[in-house]
Amino acid sequence: MGKILVIGAGGVGSVAVHKMAMNADIFSEITLASRRVAKCDAIAESVLARTGVTIATAEVDADDVDATSALIERVKPDLVCNLALPYQDLNIMDACLRTGVHYMDTANYEPRDEAKFEYGWQWAYHDRFKEAGLMALLGSGFDPGVTSVFASYIKKHLLDRIDTLDILDCNGGDHGQHFATNFNPEINIREVTAPSRHWADGQWVEGPALSHKQTFDFEAVGEKNMYLMYHEELESLAKHYPEIKRIRFWMTFGDAYLKHLEVLQNVGMTRIDPVMYEGREIIPLQFLKAVLPEPSSLGETTKGKTNIGDIATGSKDGQDKTVYVYNICDHEEAYAETGNQAVSYTTGVPAMIGAAMILTGKWTGQGVFNMEQFDPDPYMDMLNKHGLPWQVKELDAPLAF
């Protein structure tokens, strides 16, 4: 039984608090706070209607450490679950240190003016959390999050030694819009337009964004083009599993999405540096976000499935093996259960499970941790029970390229 403060009332925050309310034996009191309290109130109404549980709401600017600390002092949670944007990570960690409360999130810190994805800033808090006797759990979404737990499950149960690891993220959903992103457009476009990077033989190999693709036949979705990308879990997996020789991340994109993105990039709309417009500075990508559909509005129309998982090669009992651990999630089922599409669902459910690991004491530690540093079994068990069942398959051969 524990008290939780969730910050961020977007699609992910909405799914997470719905699922927390469905697990009242673990989450005895839930407060949802965000920049605009009206968004929290709307989610609270849906939670009450769907689960019969009343959650508290509050307004906070999480860029303001004093205001966030004051809210934490007032709510007195056992854990702060940060589901706002990556820009707020360090400020919320600071507020947790100041008030003596555990911390978790689903995405690594990014400075606003630079699309730079790395754990360095948050890992630098390790000693301070340790000295305070507090735990910070980083990246309990699907990727990072479940994909990292899949890797530790593979290492614990399926392979004695992992040689290569490929993370495959396929969203086979169709929302019927010309161009929209399934989570925060600003964060999504920064990620997709960043140079590709993968880990090979102890170093990073960089290439232009979206320049390397292959086709893969995803169960329940079909054949899709997937593109080599950098993704933050590569950094922590390379650190915690030095035996893995090559770690890569692939994401599927349709041709129409890529064409729109190319045009937007070519005309400068994805820039994150300020430009002057009618006498004031604006950031083109932030303006673009304002004209794109809100990801949370896509739930009603999105059909199809996501299929996300890890393919690992290595050896078990002296035999070479390729194993695939994956989850398939249906957009319409996710929407029926929580009022949000599967991309929010596949992030919000793991956020609830990460929080449950901390509140139930199944995962404990003092300092800053990534997902793959803990026992995967209780987490994998909760995935099966709370809407994200996974499967294991042995493949005849590794990925083609």
Ligand code: NDP
């Ligand atoms: P949204 O943009 O839908 O939601 C973010 C929420 O945070 C909004 O309610 C927003 O308020 C609020 N917020 C923004 N700034 C502040 C602030 N300064 N203070 C308080 N609240 C603030 O994003 P998503 O729900 O799609 O994503 C949430 C997080 O999950 C992001 O960090 C994203 O990167 C991460 N994510 C992780 C994934 C994974 O698999 N690991 C996958 C998908 C997302 P307002 O509504 O007023 O703008």
